[in-house]
Amino acid sequence: MLRLRELTCGYGRSAVVHGIDLDVGVDEVVAVMGHNGAGKTTLLRAVVGLIPAMGRGTIEFADAAGNWTDVTGRPANRRVRSGMAYVPQGQQCFAHLTCAENLRLVADGRKRGKALIDEQLDLFPALRGLLTRQAGLLSGGQRQQLAIARALIGEPRLLILDEPTEGIQPTVVAEIESTIVALAARGGLSVLLVEQHLGFALQAASRYYVLRSGRIASEGETGTGAEARVREAMAI
Ligand SMILES: Nc1ncnc2c1ncn2[C@@H]1O[C@H](COP(=O)(O)OP(=O)(O)OP(=O)(O)O)[C@@H](O)[C@H]1O
Ligand SMILES: [Mg+2]
Numbered sequence: 001m002l003r004l005r006e007l008t009c010g011y012g013r014s015a016v017v018h019g020i021d022l023d024v025g026v027d028e029v030v031a032v033m034g035h036n037g038a039g040k041t042t043l044l045r046a047v048v049g050l051i052p053a054m055g056r057g058t059i060e061f062a063d064a065a066g067n068w069t070d071v072t073g074r075p076a077n078r079r080v081r082s083g084m085a086y087v088p089q090g091q092q093c094f095a096h097l098t099c100a101e102n103l104r105l106v107a108d109g110r111k112r113g114k115a116l117i118d119e120q121l122d123l124f125p126a127l128r129g130l131l132t133r134q135a136g137l138l139s140g141g142q143r144q145q146l147a148i149a150r151a152l153i154g155e156p157r158l159l160i161l162d163e164p165t166e167g168i169q170p171t172v173v174a175e176i177e178s179t180i181v182a183l184a185a186r187g188g189l190s191v192l193l194v195e196q197h198l199g200f201a202l203q204a205a206s207r208y209y210v211l212r213s214g215r216i217a218s219e220g221e222t223g224t225g226a227e228a229r230v231r232e233a234m235a236i
Helices: 040-048 076-081 099-107 113-123 125-130 140-153 170-186 198-204 226-234
Strands: 002-011 014-024 029-033 058-062 068-070 084-087 158-162 190-194 207-212 215-221
Touching (some): 002 040, 014 029, 014 190, 014 207, 014 215, 029 170, 040 076, 040 084, 040 190, 076 084, 099 113, 099 140, 113 125, 113 140, 113 170, 125 140, 140 158, 140 170, 170 198, 190 198, 198 226, 207 226
Parallel strands (some): 029 190, 084 158, 158 190
Antiparallel strands (some): 002 014, 058 068, 207 215
């Protein structure tokens, strides 16, 4: 689905992420962990095309039939059109628009727009009672659910989530976790998940990468022994 090879990226001339190889398979959930400043968000921005790759690194993305395309030089809008959706860190929504308007922004103009909104409301039932409320007035957890729902209306094949549980109370973290796990189990969607909550990340993902100072310090399958390896790589 997604294949990064020797990907280097950063800001201006200074690289933050150095020569990363990373794969996300079809219907797979992959977690990227690491301390603050490790380069997790920078990596995601390069994947979705908000910052360019540097040097000879490549980003390849497979279409629904499994044919790979090198998207390294493609603008973000084309990557989104080909099936990526990005939910940035910080529960970002259009604060002055209502929940419904936030969802309609993506749904309008899509053939199944109304049905797609309904599907997301089934997935995040808490949003049903909040449709007429301004997004800026929602709690962090509600806004995060709205941001994920909005991304899903675009019917992505790869959902890219940057710390969906950051700053959110534990009960809502559990809700978001079970929704992501359920989504992935349903099939048709791969997830690249940046997450600092190790418990959540290792539960939701089948494979993980630990970033340290922009390099991969550890990678492997989740499951027995993974948490200890991750903790060691993160020196916690
Ligand atoms: N727009 C920017 N311009 C210049 N440097 C940046 C920019 N954004 C981030 N950086 C730097 O890049 C490095 C990695 O930042 P990044 O946001 O990718 O880390 P992160 O792993 O996502 O951290 P966090 O867990 O705090 O979100 C940091 O040293 C940061 O200061
Ligand atoms: Mg970040």
